[in-house]
Amino acid sequence: MTASPEHFVDFQNVWLAYNESLLADNHFAVEDINLQVKQGEFIAIVGPSGCGKSTFMKLTTGLKKPSRGAIYVDGQPVNGPLKISGMAFQSPSLLPWRTTLDNVLLPLEIVEPYRANFKAKKAEYEARAIDLLQTVGLGGYERKFPWELSGGMQQRASICRALIHEPKMLLLDEPFGALDAFTREELWCTLRDLHAMQKFNVILVTHDLRESVFLADTVYVMSKSPGRFVVKRDIDLPRPRDLEVTYTPEFTHIVHELRGHIGAMRRDGANIGQ
Amino acid sequence: MNQKQLETWAPWGLLVATLLIWQAACSLFNVSEFVFPSPLRIWEQMVEYRDVIAGHAWRTFWVTMVGFGIAIVVGVLLGFVIGSSRLAYAAVYPLMTGFNALPKAAFVPILVVWFGIGVGPAILTAFLISFFPIMVNIATGLATLEPELEDVLRVLGAKRWDVLVKVGLPRSMPYFYGSLKVAITLAFVGTTVSEMTAANEGIGYLLISAGSAMQMGLAFAGLVVVGAMAMIMYELFSLIEKHTTGWAHRGSQNH
Numbered sequence: 001m002t003a004s005p006e007h008f009v010d011f012q013n014v015w016l017a018y019n020e021s022l023l024a025d026n027h028f029a030v031e032d033i034n035l036q037v038k039q040g041e042f043i044a045i046v047g048p049s050g051c052g053k054s055t056f057m058k059l060t061t062g063l064k065k066p067s068r069g070a071i072y073v074d075g076q077p078v079n080g081p082l083k084i085s086g087m088a089f090q091s092p093s094l095l096p097w098r099t100t101l102d103n104v105l106l107p108l109e110i111v112e113p114y115r116a117n118f119k120a121k122k123a124e125y126e127a128r129a130i131d132l133l134q135t136v137g138l139g140g141y142e143r144k145f146p147w148e149l150s151g152g153m154q155q156r157a158s159i160c161r162a163l164i165h166e167p168k169m170l171l172l173d174e175p176f177g178a179l180d181a182f183t184r185e186e187l188w189c190t191l192r193d194l195h196a197m198q199k200f201n202v203i204l205v206t207h208d209l210r211e212s213v214f215l216a217d218t219v220y221v222m223s224k225s226p227g228r229f230v231v232k233r234d235i236d237l238p239r240p241r242d243l244e245v246t247y248t249p250e251f252t253h254i255v256h257e258l259r260g261h262i263g264a265m266r267r268d269g270a271n272i273g274q
Numbered sequence: 275m276n277q278k279q280l281e282t283w284a285p286w287g288l289l290v291a292t293l294l295i296w297q298a299a300c301s302l303f304n305v306s307e308f309v310f311p312s313p314l315r316i317w318e319q320m321v322e323y324r325d326v327i328a329g330h331a332w333r334t335f336w337v338t339m340v341g342f343g344i345a346i347v348v349g350v351l352l353g354f355v356i357g358s359s360r361l362a363y364a365a366v367y368p369l370m371t372g373f374n375a376l377p378k379a380a381f382v383p384i385l386v387v388w389f390g391i392g393v394g395p396a397i398l399t400a401f402l403i404s405f406f407p408i409m410v411n412i413a414t415g416l417a418t419l420e421p422e423l424e425d426v427l428r429v430l431g432a433k434r435w436d437v438l439v440k441v442g443l444p445r446s447m448p449y450f451y452g453s454l455k456v457a458i459t460l461a462f463v464g465t466t467v468s469e470m471t472a473a474n475e476g477i478g479y480l481l482i483s484a485g486s487a488m489q490m491g492l493a494f495a496g497l498v499v500v501g502a503m504a505m506i507m508y509e510l511f512s513l514i515e516k517h518t519t520g521w522a523h524r525g526s527q528n529h
Binding site for chain 1 (some may be wrong): 420422423425426428429430433434436440444445446447476519521522
């Protein structure tokens with residue numbers, strides 16, 4: 001098997017069992033994942049809780065290796081953690097002993113080529129981080145510590161940290177799950193604008209169907225045990241999308257359709273046709 | 275007087291009250307100073323023998339600090355190894371727990387055979403008794419690292435060393451300073467115990483010689499001095515802790 005050149009992310013028949021004994025029992029966390037993502041595409045993965053969404057994320061970042069099949073990102077086989085990706089989780093996981101600015105700068109202390117000249121170019125990088133914080137509405141909070149910020153502000157900072165090293169791929173694992181509805185919609189727009197501006201790939205894992213339809217180009221529905229992709233839905237709503245779009249019949253129709261798939265799975269277990 | 279001031283003065287108030295009751299009890303029941311000296315008597319002795327006490331106290335102080343210094347170095351290194359490797363944790367921890375369960379005073383005669391009477395046994399006893407809490411705390415701080423914090427760095431391709439230096443060590447600093455406060459008081463215990471049998475100098479030696487000469491006031495003065503030294507060092511480390519790892523104590527600072 002080889003990488004297909006036109007796809008940025010390419011999963012070819014990927015299976016994963018968490019350890020040897022589960023593999024021997026044929027007990028897989030995710031099964032037969034096939035996924036092709038174009039350059040710059042924003043995809044969302046939705047599904048009931050415990051369906052292996054986070055496992056899928058670990059595979060994409062290279063934190064876990066597939067038991068069977070192959071994964072290619074940007075034409076390269078994934079054998080270990082990728083330096084071209086940035087990641088944000090449901091909890092902001094900012095380091096409490098660092099200021100917001102220093103938290104955002106953290107990836108530059110790790111990833112080459114920034115790491116080599118971090119000390120020399122610190123002022124330049126700081127300016128860049130402050131710019132980025134400003135675009136997400138955190139101007140003036142650079143020197144505050146994470147615990148002095150609200151949950152929504154921490155999550156913004158966490159997204160800045162995922163983007164500071166200009167990754168080609170942004171991985172978001174239910175990043176807005178713990179926020180209130182208003183803050184969540186605000187951050188949707190922030191993410192939409194960042195994506196429009198910088199054209200990186202996004203893989204968003206979420207259980208919020210409205211969120212997935214509003215933000216993504218393609219939504220994949222995952223089933224629970226075994227974790228499989230059962231539905232692929234292209235979202236052809238025109239961009240740029242305004243929050244108003246979420247109140248249109250087209251939008252509601254798509255959300256409803258996805259809801260139907262998930263509802264069916266919850267009723268019948270995993271036995272639904274593709 | 276508001277709540278905060280009250281809290282600041284409360285320990286001093288309690289100290290004065292204790293001394294007054296102690297003094298009153300000694301005077302009232304006419305307790306012999308060979309049995310239980312009054313605070314006034316202890317104070318008199320302290321002033322009378324101030325040069326002698328100061329000499330012994332200085333010896334105990336520097337011996338303790340040397341032992342404590344070694345304990346920090348060894349404790350941090352061992353804790354680092356145990357906390358960052360599961361294999362090392364599994365291998366070393368049970369042995370260390372067994373070792374820590376041994377009474378350290380029992381080592382003194384052995385140390386005397388190896389190093390003779392003097393500073394050697396005292397430094398080593400202080401070290402042996404105080405490195406364990408430091409090691410355990412550093413190891414715990416490293417071993418209980420939240421997987422999310424680790425993943426943040428690992429997705430960037432960070433090496434184990436990066437994760438340890440950027441996340442593991444800063445995160446274990448509150449544990450480290452917490453352990454120093456425990457360890458420094460233990461180190462004074464170690465030195466004093468060792469000096470009681472294996473030295474011709476130091477507060478431990480002073481206690482034994484004053485006791486055998488029935489100078490109870492002087493013996494108590496020695497106790498007071500060693501207690502005061504341990505307390506001052508404890509407060510010093512708590513101050514350093516507050517200033518360096520304030521982020522870990524934000525709950526108590528009304529943020």
